[in-house]
Amino acid sequence: MTGRPSVAVLDYGSGNVHSAVRALERAGADVELTQDVDTVLNADGLVVPGVGAFAAVMDALNAIEAPRWIGRRIAGGRPVLGICVGHQVLFDRGVEHGISAGGMAEWPGEVTALPSDVVVPHMGWNTVQPPEGSTLFRGIEDQRFYFVHSYAVQSWDFDQSIGAIAPPKVTWSHHGADFIAAVENGPLTATQFHPEKSGDAGMQLLHNWITSL
């Protein structure tokens, strides 16, 4: 490949996506904010941002048939990065305020409320525990990243008994309970925190992802 990798940031009306666009540019990608299907399918990488409620984000994604395009990319081994609620909707379900909504079910697990005995939203810079051999966290294993969320996936139920499949790399963090901070699973990567708001560490993480495209 010559030049900078192309990255499409999925435009479906989610909050402040401009910081993600700028951070990805700074980290070394040619970035387009788009919902054009050809661009979404053909970019070297696709970023799915997400802010707000799980059900609302899924509704907005469904409105532009995004789960279909995301699934097609993954089936073809083309990289996708989900951020925050864009990470959460990759799991089976989200339960917020008693309302259960279906996700994209790329991974098993439910997004549920963080424990009520800690300050929520979980807002600020927290540590993470990446596994051995993480590409995403290479060189930044000991850094803190910026989280803003009240819900999280608090168990990892992936069936790793099938020997032919390389097991996903799961990164954990803790706020009242252990929860999943990031997953690296072949072409599919996701972070519960906001790398685009995590200063130099976040920039390095985005750079790590971009150079893997």
Place this chain on the structure above:
Amino acid sequence: MSLAVRVIPCLDVDAGRVVKGVNFEKLRDAGDPVELAHRYNLAGADELTFLDVTASSSDRVTTYDVVTQTAQEVFIPLTVGGGVRSVEDVDRLLKSGADKASINTAAVARPAVINEIVARFGNQVLVLSADVRRSLTTDSGFEVTTHGGREGTGLDALDWIAEASERGVGEILLNSIDADGTQDGFDIAMISAARAVTWVPLIASGGAGKPEHFPDAIDAGADAVLAASMFHFGPVDMIARVKDALRQAGHSVR
């Protein structure tokens, strides 16, 4: 290992310049906001807060430009407050590059605006900025003020913080009007009282004068600390000094 205490410099912006006063008055110039934002980012600030203290709408546009310019190059969370009255105002701020908006007077005037904003953008986007003074007119002894601390409301500050939390704000910025700009230390009793009535993150503001003041605010229940004067007019490594003081007191910092 746990969540780090956030240290947040606050930039009061008037007509495109950073200003700072004592007890919300006697403003003096403290520099170019975009340049200061850069400096604080490099110095280890965990977030930045812009407070638009201007009254005119043309100066407000200038503040949006400042936020946009800052967001182009500074990749930490940006909160913007001042003159936020509606869902549309928040939308405009987010489109300018803000991550969060803080609301004060307009929420006191019409509390339902809190519900409207969080229904549209989520809890995490809205900070309740509570300008609170000591007063004999309320049961708790703490009263909410508006218009930059100039007008009393008769509203009990603890009732208001509890109500705003119920309505869905993602954070409380608790600013002590009495302590603001004095550099004599945070109002510890006020922080403890606020902590007891809300479960959302609490940012302590007003009165910080030296690094040793900050651990007291965290011990009293704050999750984050915000200050202006001591960062604008103090030594360039003041953020690091504050974090050292917090670390020595046993608190996690970034």
